[in-house]
Amino acid sequence: MSAPDLDEILAESPIHLHGKRLGAELAGAFSVADHRFFRAIAQWDALRPVLAGEVGDARATTDALIGLGEGCPNGGLLLAFGAHCFAVASCISKFADPDGARSILPQLQAGSVIGALAATEAGAGSDVMALKTSYAETETGYVLQGEKTYISNGAQADIFLVFATKDVRLHSRGVACFLVERSAPGVTVAEMALQGLRGASLATLSLSEVRIDRVSLIGRPSGGAQVFKHAMIQERILLSAFLVGSMKRALTRSSDYAKTRQQFGVPIASNQYVSGRIVEMLLRYATAKFMLDYATTRLALGIASEADASLVKLCASEGALECQLNAFRVLGGKGLEAEGGNCDELIDILGSLIYSGTSDLQKVILAASLGLPT
Numbered sequence: 001m002s003a004p005d006l007d008e009i010l011a012e013s014p015i016h017l018h019g020k021r022l023g024a025e026l027a028g029a030f031s032v033a034d035h036r037f038f039r040a041i042a043q044w045d046a047l048r049p050v051l052a053g054e055v056g057d058a059r060a061t062t063d064a065l066i067g068l069g070e071g072c073p074n075g076g077l078l079l080a081f082g083a084h085c086f087a088v089a090s091c092i093s094k095f096a097d098p099d100g101a102r103s104i105l106p107q108l109q110a111g112s113v114i115g116a117l118a119a120t121e122a123g124a125g126s127d128v129m130a131l132k133t134s135y136a137e138t139e140t141g142y143v144l145q146g147e148k149t150y151i152s153n154g155a156q157a158d159i160f161l162v163f164a165t166k167d168v169r170l171h172s173r174g175v176a177c178f179l180v181e182r183s184a185p186g187v188t189v190a191e192m193a194l195q196g197l198r199g200a201s202l203a204t205l206s207l208s209e210v211r212i213d214r215v216s217l218i219g220r221p222s223g224g225a226q227v228f229k230h231a232m233i234q235e236r237i238l239l240s241a242f243l244v245g246s247m248k249r250a251l252t253r254s255s256d257y258a259k260t261r262q263q264f265g266v267p268i269a270s271n272q273y274v275s276g277r278i279v280e281m282l283l284r285y286a287t288a289k290f291m292l293d294y295a296t297t298r299l300a301l302g303i304a305s306e307a308d309a310s311l312v313k314l315c316a317s318e319g320a321l322e323c324q325l326n327a328f329r330v331l332g333g334k335g336l337e338a339e340g341g342n343c344d345e346l347i348d349i350l351g352s353l354i355y356s357g358t359s360d361l362q363k364v365i366l367a368a369s370l371g372l373p374t
């Protein structure tokens, strides 16, 4: 097999092109990822596997998600979609009781029910298993008490996957995961004011003596850490596809602009500082894309590790930041303009350095996988 040339790296398959068109349409039509947004996105067959919490064909899924990411400049809409499918639907598909919580899957797939994952708390961010939201068994099920924060999709979600502990001293060994309906008595949601991530809603979730039945347990009692790990592997890999799409958009746009924008009587691309920046973007994009292909293939085979997911997430989020920053420099003053600038995209990318675990946390995971003391 011959190595792919540049045309192949930059090529857009029909599925990628469709995703790109759909991404642009969604960005134009929806200011927030509400039920109408999820129903519209659920119309595209290529996304059916991920909406059902599966990976499907690795190549088709990667192409569809990169295409969406390239076409849709609103990072918040994509984050909302990712939280719904890659975190919530995938955990329900893998861990929920077939006679209980799993029955919600067709509604998640159709976009008529929106899901959110609620793990983070004010005192439990990177060390998320230090969470204090508690659960206790009752005769008919469980009772939950606590406060969650930074919940993507929080304002629109109909259901939450809530992580809670039976004893804080047990750390990850004490955590279980539960499906909690927004309509349950004792559930209160408050939207947080955010900068950037257009289309996403982040919210706090308060649980005051919320009673749920037995079939709402997702996975084993004390198996919450395993459920969370699955969600993070899935989310870190598949959300990275949107970031790869963002890199492609920044690269194409900078390259087109640098060829046409004239200064000192020549296109700015003939200045090697400028063309060098664009080549750096190509390098970041190609590296992340190859890594994504590798990780998505392993995900589809069911063998992706935490280290695979951390590698691709670190590469894609830090690479997307570098690409959007380089695009900003290439655009000059235009980069700041409300119409045609890329400040919104730049600020959206900042979120990717934090959500699904910070870049530092990805390095902690990778260091541990190398056997380094952490």
Ligand SMILES: Cc1cc2nc3c(=O)[nH]c(=O)nc-3n(C[C@H](O)[C@H](O)[C@H](O)COP(=O)(O)OP(=O)(O)OC[C@H]3O[C@@H](n4cnc5c(N)ncnc54)[C@H](O)[C@@H]3O)c2cc1C
Residues within 6 Å of the ligand: 083, 116, 117, 118, 119, 120, 124, 125, 126, 127, 149, 150, 151, 152, 153, 197, 202, 351, 354, 355, 356, 357, 358, 359, 360, 361, 364
């Ligand atoms: C846009 C967005 C969407 C989110 N969506 C969700 C969601 O849907 N559900 C959910 O549950 N949570 C969500 N989160 C929360 C997110 O997972 C946390 O913000 C993240 O894990 C970091 O926690 P923190 O903000 O408390 O930062 P902290 O953990 O307080 O970290 C602060 C700084 O210290 C560093 N740090 C901490 N510990 C270490 C360490 N051991 N080694 C090296 N550096 C360290 C961090 O890297 C960071 O630089 C979201 C966050 C954002 C920004």
